[in-house]
Amino acid sequence: MLIVKPPDISSSAITPKDQYLNRRRFLRGAVSGVVAAGAAALGAERLAEVVSPSTRALAGTRLETVKSPLTTTGEELTSLKDVTTYNNFYEFGVDKGQPSMNAGGLPTRPWTVRVDGKVKNPKTFDIEALLRLRPLEDRVYRHRCVEAWSMVIPWIGYSLSEFIQQCEPLSTAKYVQFLSYYDKKVEKWGSETSISWPYSEGLRMDEALNPLTLLTFGLYGEVLPNQNGAPLRIVVPWKYGFKSAKSIVGVRFQDRMPPTTWNDQAPSEYGFYSNVNPNVDHPRWSQKTERRIGLPFYAQRRTTLLFNGYGDQVASLYNGMDLRKYF
Amino acid sequence: MKRSNLILLKILTWLACLWPLGRLLWGAATNDLGADPTATITFATGLATLRLLTISLAITPVRRLSPRLNWLIKFRRLLGLFAFFYASLHLLTYIALYAGFDVNAMANDIAKRRFITVGVAAWLLLLPLAATSTNFAIRKLGGKRWNRLHKLVYAAAVCGVIHYWWQVKPGVLTPLTITVILGVLLLARPAWTLQQKWLRNRKAAAVRARG
Numbered sequence: 001m002l003i004v005k006p007p008d009i010s011s012s013a014i015t016p017k018d019q020y021l022n023r024r025r026f027l028r029g030a031v032s033g034v035v036a037a038g039a040a041a042l043g044a045e046r047l048a049e050v051v052s053p054s055t056r057a058l059a060g061t062r063l064e065t066v067k068s069p070l071t072t073t074g075e076e077l078t079s080l081k082d083v084t085t086y087n088n089f090y091e092f093g094v095d096k097g098q099p100s101m102n103a104g105g106l107p108t109r110p111w112t113v114r115v116d117g118k119v120k121n122p123k124t125f126d127i128e129a130l131l132r133l134r135p136l137e138d139r140v141y142r143h144r145c146v147e148a149w150s151m152v153i154p155w156i157g158y159s160l161s162e163f164i165q166q167c168e169p170l171s172t173a174k175y176v177q178f179l180s181y182y183d184k185k186v187e188k189w190g191s192e193t194s195i196s197w198p199y200s201e202g203l204r205m206d207e208a209l210n211p212l213t214l215l216t217f218g219l220y221g222e223v224l225p226n227q228n229g230a231p232l233r234i235v236v237p238w239k240y241g242f243k244s245a246k247s248i249v250g251v252r253f254q255d256r257m258p259p260t261t262w263n264d265q266a267p268s269e270y271g272f273y274s275n276v277n278p279n280v281d282h283p284r285w286s287q288k289t290e291r292r293i294g295l296p297f298y299a300q301r302r303t304t305l306l307f308n309g310y311g312d313q314v315a316s317l318y319n320g321m322d323l324r325k326y327f
Numbered sequence: 328m329k330r331s332n333l334i335l336l337k338i339l340t341w342l343a344c345l346w347p348l349g350r351l352l353w354g355a356a357t358n359d360l361g362a363d364p365t366a367t368i369t370f371a372t373g374l375a376t377l378r379l380l381t382i383s384l385a386i387t388p389v390r391r392l393s394p395r396l397n398w399l400i401k402f403r404r405l406l407g408l409f410a411f412f413y414a415s416l417h418l419l420t421y422i423a424l425y426a427g428f429d430v431n432a433m434a435n436d437i438a439k440r441r442f443i444t445v446g447v448a449a450w451l452l453l454l455p456l457a458a459t460s461t462n463f464a465i466r467k468l469g470g471k472r473w474n475r476l477h478k479l480v481y482a483a484a485v486c487g488v489i490h491y492w493w494q495v496k497p498g499v500l501t502p503l504t505i506t507v508i509l510g511v512l513l514l515a516r517p518a519w520t521l522q523q524k525w526l527r528n529r530k531a532a533a534v535r536a537r538g
């Protein structure tokens with residue numbers, strides 16, 4: 001029997017070459033602009049520091065984006081300040097304000113992502129190549145933390161499925177594991193906890209391939225600030241925030257459910273699925289409601305939606321599953 | 328200690344005790360309570376409670392270091408009552424901003440969530456202490472009974488720290504500092520009793536030897 005595979009990339013999904021070049025020029029121009037301004041401010045003797053591939057030269061770099069039909073509408077955005085100064089990134093400290101102060105040393109260039117496990121051939125992707133792989137889309141998503149607070153964030157990226165295609169997983173690959181960057185010297189705050197690093201997260205293959213799952217490079221029109229998981233992370237908007245691994249260096253395709261950090265830490269509190277679900281309480285707090293970040297204390301409380309309001313797109317992934325058992 | 332110094336110190340203690348509340352009120356008025364105001368209020372009132380309880384429990388061991396520090400006892404009631412004040416604000420924050428005054432939700436939380444159970448227990452343990460904090464109550468109860476009743480503060484402090492540990496995510500070690508300090512302060516009491524006993528025995532032995 002002849003099986004005709006659809007082409008990997010439909011021609012409509014391919015960005016015209018001149019548009020790519022434009023983006024590169026734009027990026028390069030923006031970087032050199034920042035560098036020039038920095039040099040003027042700091043004096044020539046510190047120019048080398050600014051020009052070296054440091055995160056400071058990249059933070060604030062504008063990204064060229066296209067619109068997406070998968071963006072969430074009708075929500076007021078959480079302010080850039082709150083999105084970038086209220087972070088759970090325990091490798092840089094357990095207080096929400098710490099990552100924005102401590103993550104400056106995260107070396108976001110050069111950066112590669114190692115892909116292995118159940119794939120045709122293990123590969124290593126460079127961040128620059130990943131930035132060019134597909135047009136970057138603006139995607140506003142609600143973000144619901146397991147701690148019962150929420151934000152609305154304008155992310156930038158493309159569907160993770162586009163990247164997974166490039167990884168050429170085998171049919172035996174049922175799960176994808178994401179491993180975050182970890183260096184004791186850069187992330188010394190991680191050892192103030194009893195958590196074993198690097199951070200590991202995972203998705204079932206069909207969850208990873210759902211178009212909502214975003215491979216994310218930026219927010220608010222710019223390159224991701226380090227504390228938000230630079231230079232690339234995933235965003236899985238219908239799951240609690242900790243499922244959305246930051247600063248990814250490894251992607252491993254597995255035939256079995258991979259170990260994940262919070263699940264290892266407390267299996268009764270953090271399930272592998274961790275879909276946002278107001279009907280399944282966390283043992284220590286109710287998930288029925290949430291606090292919207294950035295509002296006055298008397299106006300924060302709102303009802304939590306099943307699958308964080310993305311049920312139309314993802315509920316079918318869990319048909320026939322008892323969501324209380326597989327929480 | 329001179330009376331004027333004592334008054335000055337009392338004023339400073341009042342100001343220090345009111346500082347966390349002042350910051351919250353100022354923050355609320357200027358809309359500057361951080362990204363998650365509800366969490367800011369909850370954390371600030373909870374931390375103030377634990378800190379004030381710890382300081383009030385430090386007074387007895389510190390006084391025992393030297394008779395010249397006896398005047399510290401004049402501050403214990405003030406600190407204890409402020410601890411209860413912040414504990415009550417903390418509880419009110421939960422009732423208003425988390426449970427939304429829903430009695431069923433509260434009953435459910437207390438029955439199901441151990442960190443809330445132990446937190447409410449801590450507040451209930453502090454309640455009779457605050458209620459019997461007046462000179463009238465001390466006279467009415469008699470010093471001995473009053474003292475015995477106020478031993479409940481140890482249980483309240485332990486419940487408070489357990490509440491903190493059960494609230495943070497497993498693996499987070501932030502409550503460690505206050506736990507160690509409180510542990511030292513609580514252990515200082517039996518240690519002191521043992522030392523006194525040992526000193527008495529030695530004295531008695533010396534008297535016998537001489538006799």
